[in-house]
Amino acid sequence: MTGVRILVGTRKGAFIITSDGDRRDWEVSGPHFPGWEVYHVAGSLLDPERIYAAPSGGWFGQVIQRSDDGGKSWNPVGNEFRYASETGTHQWYDGTPHPWEFARVWHLEPSLHDVDTVYAGVEDAALFRSTDAGATWSELPGLRTHPSGSSWQPGAGGMCLHTVLQDPVDPQRIFAAISAAGVFRTDDGGQTWQPKNHGLHSEGIPDTDAEVGHCVHRLAMHPSRPQTLFMQKHWDVMRSDDGGDNWREISGNLPTDFGFPVAVHAHEPDTVFVVPITSDSHHFVMDGKLRVYRSRSGGDEWEALTTGLPQENCYVNVLRDAMAVDSLDSCGLYFGTSGGQVYASADSGDSWAPIVRDLPAVLSVEVQTLT
């Protein structure tokens, strides 16, 4: 059956929403892990039946769950995230040294190259890897122990490693993004990492074009063009065409360039989507209107997509992991809101409809294209 499976993480559990290729009628299952805060749910491209979820909570800490049947049943797997070496300190909000402490998993990224390998980006920022389908986890310590690590500071949401992008061609190349340290790249499978923030400019840090310290919110890449990256920074939408070595701003005519998610069209590498948010002091959309912005030129020129989205009295946010695209012939686009709505478009964003309206606040949205 051709169709899509949407994996939704919320403040109070996970939901799985499925449809056929028409994407008109939806079946919602869940809540899975009710009451747990599920920052992320992610499926393997190599085996779509394999899905990982990261429930956590203040009472009982972090759990990782794995499904091998497309989310019908789940089993807890390993949840020990032990830093690989002496942790040292990073900077706390007040500038004082603060010991590195594991808080939670923000992002799970199943490997593009090995079905039993999965990466986990965690708070306090570090990258872990499991090569046994989540049973055990080992840190790739070269990132956390980068010489700049002691200067990293948390963003308001915590010092999280929230984005893991794998080069689909070169298994040794991985990008990671940390709030608020910035982008790092490894070309040796995670042993060593280099900051990749040249061209970023952030007013909120003392040295506005520092090598590290930028609050990068999200990266996106089209698999056919792994040298090109798109970034939603705290403020500014950015683009790199040389694997992160240099960045240039592509905010163009956006009404505001603050936001969290960024996504690339499945079939058009220069078609990019963002959801502008009023500002860092007003974490809701502008003017009460929920608008996705689309650029078909790789940035700079943006158009508002509003058909089917609320255009009055709407004050929701869309978080960094809460937008995804499917790869059906007519590219589908999905996002979830802080108000618990999940919206879908089956026509590259031209028109939208809510799939569900009353979930708990949505933290993440991923989509699997089933063939």
Place this chain on the structure above:
Amino acid sequence: MIRVVLPAHLRSLAGVSSELSLDVADPPTIGGVLDALESAHPMLRGTLREHGGGARRPFVRFYACEEDLSHEPADSLLSAEVVSGKEPFLVVGAMAGG
């Protein structure tokens, strides 16, 4: 056998629906109950206390016989009522939030 009652989230995680009965090594202690619990249900490791038998998680409480045992050392002996199974050992998610 020592009776152990888990909070709802951990019952779901462990796949159990009611209170548990555990064989606990002699002499029966608080730490011994937790060791037996984690041995019987490995998915609970890290949810009650840090991995490797470490510190109790801050919002987890241990009660028995109307006493709060949360701050007692792990090698504290359990009361005769708990050891005999007359009273359960309660694992509680602390009241928190608003």
